[in-house]
Amino acid sequence: MANITAGMVKELRDKTGAGMMDCKAALNEVEGDIEAAIDWLRKKGLAKAAKKAGRVAAEGLIGLAIEGTKGVLVEVNSETDFVARNEQFQQLVVNIAKVALTAGADVETIKASDYPAGGKVEEAISTAIATIGENMTLRRAASLEVAQGVVSSYVHGSVGEGLGKIGVLVALESTGDKDVLAGLGRQIAMHVAAANPQALDAAGIAADVIAREKGVLAEKAKASGKPDNVVEKIVESGLKTFYKEVTLVEQAFIHDPSKTVAQAVKETEGKAGAPIKLVAFVRFGLGEGVEKQESDFAAEVAAAAGA
Incomplete structure (x- = not known):
């Protein structure tokens, strides 16, 4: 049995992009011969991941799992929307979400955790890349x-x-009727999906965002020739309007626009039989914030032809 060092595993991993455990297994199979190990991984289809690692993965799926009073969201990206319909990919996302229920929301911790079908999550992703033929990444996770x-x-x-x-995900804290709470929570979750609030309330908006909004409001007021004391009132009024637009509790409830989300929560307390506190929410939109590469098909053909 050859002495397989961490350095050898790292070298093989750098050359192939395969998972750490796969690299170690390959080296053991070929008595530590790096080139033979590369061939072994290629035959297994595990070295394909390296060639695809540079591609932009902005499609894929959001996975969600709830157990008891805890819920998690994960985003697993792929290169094309077609992969989202692949059963193997869907099962991968389901399993990663289940792992996150125990592992928590740290991506690196999730990747290093045991995968339900064996091995580690990171290895399961590499295997899926090799099998399906697209780059995939576990981009982010969150829990409530x-x-x-x-x-x-x-x-x-x-x-x-x-x-x-x-x-x-929407978290409601209460000792009230669980069915009533669950119904309200789902309605608020649907609202969040549609309205995409920036924060739960004004306190949750970043200071720089508020400062920028104040600056815009003040400049508009000054440009119209308003005196300083009036400018202050315009800015104050404008911020109230801004909060109604971007904070969950102050947004008009999509299920009944005559009331705010906060009012809807308050009115449900009677049915629930106890006070209800809207604690937090998390919303993941697939690929948001990822800069997608635009493909110039004509240029690709010309390049392939040596033009």
């Missing part, structure tokens, strides 16, 4: 939990249980 109450969810563009294009 309450001591008492419910964590409700909604998936938009669903392609399966807990899988879709937009995933939302």
Whole structure:
């Protein structure tokens, strides 16, 4: 048995992009011969991942899982929307979400955790890349939990249980009727999916965002020749309007626009039989913030032809 060092494993991993455990297994199979190990991985289809690692993965699926009073969201990206309909990819996302229920929301921790079908999550992703033939990444994860109450969810563009294009979790803290809480939570989750609030309330908006909004409002007022004391009032009024647009509790409830989300929560307390606190929400929209590469097909053909 050859002495397989960490350096050898790293070298093989750098050359092939295969998972750490796969690299170690390959080296053991060929008595530490790096080139033979590369061939071994290629024959297994595990070295394909390296060639695809540079491609932009902005499609894929949002995965959602809830257990008790805890819920998680994960975003697993692929290169094309077609892969989202692949059963192997869908099962991968489902399993990663289940792992995140225990592992938490740190991506590196999830990747290093045990995968339900064996090995580690990171290895399962590499195997899927090699088998399906597209780059894939576990981009992000989030979790919500309450001591008492419910964590409700909604998936938009669903392609399966807990899988879709937009995933939302809403946490409600209460000792009230669970069924009533779950119904309210789902309605709020649907609202979040549609309205895409920036924060739960004004306190959750970043200071620089508020400062920028104030600056815009003040400049508009000054440009119209308003005196300083009037400018201050215009800015104050404008911020109130801004909060109504971007904070969840102050937005008009999509299920009944005559009331705010906060008012809808308050009115449900009677049915629930206890006070209800809207604690937090998380919304993942597939590929948001990812800069997608635009393909120039004519240029690709010309390049391939040596033009």
